[in-house]
Amino acid sequence: xxxxxxxxxxxxxxxxxxxxxxxxxxxxxxxxxxxxxxxxxxxxxxxxxxxxxxxxxxxxxxxxxxxxxxxxxxxxxxxxxxxxxxxxxxxxxxxxxxxxxxxxxxxxxxxxxxxxxxxxxxxxxxxxxxxxxxxxxxxxxxxxxxxxxxxxxxxxxxxxxxxxxxxxxxxxxxxxxxxxxxxxxxxxxxxxxxxxxxxxxxxxxxxxxxxxxxxxxxxxxxxxxxxxxxxxxxxxxxxxxxxxxxxxxxxxxxxxxxxxxxxxxxxxxxxxxxxxxxxxxxxxxxxxxxxxxxxxxxxxxxxxxxxxxxxxxxxxxxxxxxxxxxxxxxxxxxxxxxxxxxxxxxxxxxxxxxxxxxxxxxxxxxxxxxxxxxxxxxxxxxxxxxxxxxxxxxxxxxxxxxxxxxxxxxxxxxxxxxxxxxxxxxxxxxxxxxxxxxxxxxxxxxxxxxxxxxxxxxxxxxxxxxxxxxxxxxxxxxxxxxxxxxxxxxxxxxxxxxxxxxxxxxxxxxxxxxxxxxxxxxxxxxxxxxxxxxxxxxxxxxxxxxxxxxxxxxxxxxxxxxxxxxxx
Amino acid sequence: xxxxxxxxxxxxxxxxxxxxxxxxxxxxxxxxxxxxxxxxxxxxxxxxxxxxxxxxxxxxxxxxxxxxxxxxxxxxxxxxxxxxxxxxxxxxxxxxxxxxxxxxxxxxxxxxxxxxxxxxxxxxxxxxxxxxxxxxxxxxxxxxxxxxxxxxxxxxxxxxxxxxxxxxxxxxxxxxxxxxxxxxxxxxxxxxxxxxxxxxxxxxxxxxxxxxxxxxxxxxxxxxxxxxxxxxxxxxxxxxxxxxxxxxxxxxxxxxxxxxxxxxxxxxxxxxxxxxxxxxxxxxxxxxxxxxxxxxxxxxxxxxxxxxxxxxxxxxxxxxxxxxxxxxxxxxxxxxxxxxxxxxxxxxxxxxxxxxxxxxxxxxxxxx
Numbered sequence: 007x008x009x010x011x012x013x014x015x016x017x018x019x020x021x022x023x024x025x026x027x028x029x030x031x032x033x034x035x036x037x038x039x040x041x042x043x044x045x046x047x048x049x050x051x052x053x054x055x056x057x058x059x060x061x062x063x064x065x066x067x068x069x070x071x072x073x074x075x076x077x078x079x080x081x082x083x084x085x086x087x088x089x090x091x092x093x094x095x096x097x098x099x100x101x102x103x104x105x106x107x108x109x110x111x112x113x114x115x116x117x118x119x120x121x122x123x124x125x126x127x128x129x130x131x132x133x134x135x136x137x138x139x140x141x142x143x144x145x146x147x148x149x150x151x152x153x154x155x156x157x158x159x160x161x162x163x164x165x166x167x168x169x170x171x172x173x174x175x176x177x178x179x180x181x182x183x184x185x186x187x188x189x190x191x192x193x194x195x196x197x198x199x200x201x202x203x204x205x206x207x208x209x210x211x212x213x214x215x216x217x218x219x220x221x222x223x224x225x226x227x228x229x230x231x232x233x234x235x236x237x238x239x240x241x242x243x244x245x246x247x248x249x250x251x252x253x254x255x256x257x258x259x260x261x262x263x264x265x266x267x268x269x270x271x272x273x274x275x276x277x278x279x280x281x282x283x284x285x286x287x288x289x290x291x292x293x294x295x296x297x298x299x300x301x302x303x304x305x306x307x308x309x310x311x312x313x314x315x316x317x318x319x320x321x322x323x324x325x326x327x328x329x330x331x332x333x334x335x336x337x338x339x340x341x342x343x344x345x346x347x348x349x350x351x352x353x354x355x356x357x358x359x360x361x362x363x364x365x366x367x368x369x370x371x372x373x374x375x376x377x378x379x380x381x382x383x384x385x386x387x388x389x390x391x392x393x394x395x396x397x398x399x400x401x402x403x404x405x406x407x408x409x410x411x412x413x414x415x416x417x418x419x420x421x422x423x424x425x426x427x428x429x430x431x432x433x434x435x436x437x438x439x440x441x442x443x444x445x446x447x448x449x450x451x452x453x454x455x456x457x458x459x460x461x462x463x464x465x466x467x468x469x470x471x472x473x474x475x476x477x478x479x480x481x482x483x484x485x486x487x488x489x490x491x492x493x494x495x496x497x498x499x500x501x502x503x504x505x506x507x508x509x510x511x512x513x514x515x516x517x518x519x520x521x522x523x524x525x526x527x528x529x530x531x532x533x534x535x536x537x538x539x540x541x542x543x544x545x546x547x548x549x550x551x552x553x554x555x556x557x558x559x560x561x562x563x564x565x566x567x568x569x570x571x572x573x574x
Numbered sequence: 575x576x577x578x579x580x581x582x583x584x585x586x587x588x589x590x591x592x593x594x595x596x597x598x599x600x601x602x603x604x605x606x607x608x609x610x611x612x613x614x615x616x617x618x619x620x621x622x623x624x625x626x627x628x629x630x631x632x633x634x635x636x637x638x639x640x641x642x643x644x645x646x647x648x649x650x651x652x653x654x655x656x657x658x659x660x661x662x663x664x665x666x667x668x669x670x671x672x673x674x675x676x677x678x679x680x681x682x683x684x685x686x687x688x689x690x691x692x693x694x695x696x697x698x699x700x701x702x703x704x705x706x707x708x709x710x711x712x713x714x715x716x717x718x719x720x721x722x723x724x725x726x727x728x729x730x731x732x733x734x735x736x737x738x739x740x741x742x743x744x745x746x747x748x749x750x751x752x753x754x755x756x757x758x759x760x761x762x763x764x765x766x767x768x769x770x771x772x773x774x775x776x777x778x779x780x781x782x783x784x785x786x787x788x789x790x791x792x793x794x795x796x797x798x799x800x801x802x803x804x805x806x807x808x809x810x811x812x813x814x815x816x817x818x819x820x821x822x823x824x825x826x827x828x829x830x831x832x833x834x835x836x837x838x839x840x841x842x843x844x845x846x847x848x849x850x851x852x853x854x855x856x857x858x859x860x861x862x863x864x865x866x867x868x869x870x871x872x873x874x875x876x877x878x879x880x881x882x883x884x885x886x887x888x889x890x891x892x893x894x895x896x897x898x899x900x901x902x903x904x905x906x907x908x909x910x911x912x913x914x915x916x917x918x919x920x921x922x923x924x925x926x927x928x929x930x931x932x933x934x935x936x937x938x939x940x941x942x
Contacts, residue, residue: 462668465635468655469662470682470733480681484672560672 031393034384038402040427041442045417046405052264052420068265077244078269081229084160084245085273088167088228089221095168095321096175096220097213102314103176104183105306119322120173122329125550127503127542128233129523131166133535134328135238137335142342144331158240166234169325171227175220182216183209201307222281229274230410232506233520237527246270247412247506254416254510264420267413278408329543336536351537355522359538362522367545369433369516370501373440377497380441381448382490386482388449389456400449406439407446411506414443419510431513439507444500448493455489456482487560495553499546579767580646580736582609582632587641589627601627603793604641609737612767614760618780619790620816625773626741628790632771633739634658645736656685658737661730661768665742667722669714675701675725676710682733700732703762720751727759731766738763740772744779756783777817781805789813805863811937814861821867821903822937823860830854836933839878839899845931857936866930867905869894869916870923877923882916892916898924 053065068074102108103116123131138145139157146157191204199207232247239245246266254263306314335341339348355363387393388400406414418439422429429435459482467477505520512521519538526535584607593599602624609615617625630636632643634655642651650658670678679697688696701707704724714722723743730738743759744752760783763770774780780787781801788798789812797809808814811822825838827848834848838860845860852858870877880898889909894916896903903924916922 460666460668462664462666463670465633465655466662466664466668466670466729467681468635469633469660470729471656471659471685472681473656476685481670 027387027391027393030383031387031391031395031399034380034387035395035399037380038399038442041438042402042405044427045414045421048421049264049268049413049417052261053268056261064261064265065268068262068269073244074249074266074269077246077249077266080160080239080243081245081247081270082273084164084167084235084243085225085228087160087164088171089225091164092168092172092224092228093175093179093217093220095172096224097179097217098314099172099176099318099321100179100183102311102318103180106311106314108315116318116322119325120176121550122325122543123170124173125499125503125543125546126170126329127520127523127539128505129237129520129527129535130332130539130543131169131328132234132237133335133527133532133539134331135162135166137331137341137532138328140342144342156240158238158242160239160243163235163238163243166238167228167231169321169328170231170234171224172321174223174227178220178223179213179216182213186212201310219281222277226274226277226281226408226410229270229277230412230506232410232412232509233524236524247410250412250416251509254419260416260420263416267410267416270410271413274408274410274413278404282404332536333540335532336540338533340533341536351533352541354531354534355537355541359519359522359534362517362519363541365433365516366502366519369436369440369518370498372433373437373444373501374494374498376437377441377445378448378490378494380445381493381497382452382486384445385449385452385489386456386486389453390482400453403442403449404446406443411443411504411508414439415507415510418507430511431515433516435511436508436516436518439511440497440501440504443504443507444497445493447496448489451489451492452486455486459485484560488557491553491556491560495550498549502542502546578646579611580769581611581613582737582769582771583607583644584628584632585642585644587628587631587638587643589624589631589636590639600624600793602631602638605790605793605795607771607788607795607798609769609771611769614763614770614772614783614785616772616774616780616784616787617790618774618777618787618817621775623790624793625775625790627793629739629741629771629773632737633660633662659733659735661733661735661738663723663726663730663738663740663743665745667714667726667746669722669725669729671714673713674710675706675712675714675717678714678725679729679732681729686733696732697728700728703731704728704758719747720755723747723755724758727762731762731768735768738768738770740770740774742774743772744774744776752779753782759783781817789816791816807932808861808934811859811934814932814934819864819904821862821864823862823901823903824936825858825860825933827852827854827856827858827933834933836860836931839901841878843926843931844928845933846929848933849935852935858933859936860926861932861934862926862930864893864904865906865908866927867896867903868925868927869896869905869907870925872921872923874923874925877925880922880924882918882920882922884918885916896922896924 054060054062056063099116099120103113108116136157137143139162140146141156143157186209191208230247232251235243235245236248236251239248246269250263250266250270253259253266331341336351337347337349338345339350384399384403388396388403418435419430421427422435429438463481463485464477467481468474472480503520505518505524508518509521509524512518519542523535523538526532526538584605587602587605588600589602591599591601605624605628607615607617607628617628619625627636631638634650634653634657638651642649644650645658655662670681673681676697679700680693683693683696697710698707701709704727706721706724706728709717709721709725714725717725723746726743740759744755747755756779763783772780772783784801786798786800787804788795789804790796791812797804797813799807804813804817808817808820814820814822823838825836825843827834828837828842829835830848830853833844834846835842835844836848836858837843843860849858868877869880872879878898880896880903883895883897883902885895886893891906891908894905894907896905905924
């Protein structure tokens, strides 16, 4: 009605100077200062201060080291390749799903096959790669009879990361392709364009912002990936996150590790800002959550459709193969040497490994509700309330989420190792890391849901005589509950599967399953590593099923699903 | 919460916004309204005229920068919406998607602490009243647009509000349903005798439902009155053109005395009245509705000669475009069953009855 109503965002009477709002905002700011800003400041301090003196010597040493410079360029090369190839694969998947007129069950299969890599513990594809293509690999040695092949290097790291991260591109692109009004494509076709021309001149240009977004998300994921290159990159292909880790754990050089992670910070921050302030504002398609209905024509010819399906099937099958192999490896004596059935590996993980399992579950159990609460509170506050520093609070809350885990881990290690705040060795440091690193998915879900809930719903409640407390409790809260559950799910899943940040934070008293997997791999006990991975997958799937059920019970229009949020 | 019928007074209410491009703009500028107890008053105007802002200020969703709002004798300007005891029907209905129809309607009663038996009875009654008995356990997503509209209405009236407020409630419905719903709203309002303020941009809808209409333009009320007043005696060029269609013929005051007359179309028309303050020779516009323009045979006595430019047959009527003395005129002739046809280019006569003429000052600039 009034053209400026949206621009001016008039405040509801009494929305400001609310003591509850002010108090909550203060507490959240204090927490953000302690667990986001403070560690990063300490990290920066460690890089540029040496014995109380300002000095760039540490940074210069790193930048002068040819090996480390190579790691920097390698990281960028790997991230670019993974970004490009992963986006293409994700687009093929998304296009087939959105335009292929697939039966419902086939769409379900596609969703399931992209879900697996998203919720798996790290190293999963890496282990499967070694089983398949290693010196005694099932494919290279047993099938092809090749000897002396090396699996380590750029190609296998890249392949493994593409398999792990292309689902992010799929989840980003599918709603965009589904959101393109099929009448626009139909219009182009009716004007005489061929199907290929319609794709080239209409569909593809409309998806470009989505493609750019997917590329950046994949680039960031690959740049931050620590687990895959640690196993697969080898000595000949160093990358930054693993170099920082080795600098600290291998050479006990915290300053060097900090400097390396600082070098990693620059491209990571650039991608984050580019994605947030440039690409995300260039969407042509408003994703409403509802599909654009059935296309009025076959946008792909039968031959192309079959080719696309075959391609997708090939990718889905190789994912399935990796996981079947992992399961198989956990159930035989030694894959590649002795294929006798055994439950020995599971016995190992439930005896020697039981502490790690228990610790991980306890930590995830604490991080989950706290992270979910943090997400919904901060999301509600920054969208619905007016207070000082509202916009910057949202930005700061996203920092730990956007930065590579290696940086966050090293920053926590530096910040909380010494007084005044000594947390090293406690479970609290790991829980805090997870809350502030993965809670932001809940924030984003809350913000997204709230922005879909029309202002008039709260006004209607107010008009019927309800105060702001009643309105929040009876109208707003039930409607954003799905964001809470989705936030819970993501925090739990990531708490079960993360390693890049927390590998710096584990101790004798508190360890994690993912760290145990890494230890097993380095000791070449691949059987227990596979068994651990299978166990994590099973736990994660049970939790996804429970959350999915809760989301169905507390359904709300346009609510996010857990899987759609895992895509970043 | 008194249930006596009260009036609503809007006293000089203003609301400014800071627009990114235009800077400071007035959404409402010293709006004055007086809704009598039990009256159905409609705010009518084009989009951006300030009618919704005014309504939202009456509701308490927005605070005016200046002016007061009175419910009966009580100054409610500082009261938030939830203490005003209003019933508000939103354009998009704003049904709570997570609550059943029963719970949607019961919401306001629960807030007021009514007991379950009373709620069950009141909700049942009001749903029956809007023709939705049996829909209690459904959810809004399962209902059609018209049904959602009825739920929104039921939810607003079940609390027996002092004032009922509608924000373009029918704009999301199709044409046929819109006509049906506006009759239902009108009948319900008569029956419950709730003081009602209604916002729409559809002049036909406004005329169909209202006791009185206040036409708004650029943040201000420009004319207030019954539908007939506004249609037959528009006070300004804007109102004449916004409500219905009108021929605007340039002319000059020929006589400003006791028998006012205007010279136009090469002749002199006696007119019922002149706008105040106009002397002889002043430029004016002569307004006449198309249906008042009589199209007659060319040789009829007292008729002005005119030429048919086009004629469109629309069933019960024909719309005829004419030119008379170089001025384009629109005329509507209702089908009398005699099957007269006016061919393009035909020479005809035109008569403008004195009672149907309204004289207005010339249009300001080219706006309107």
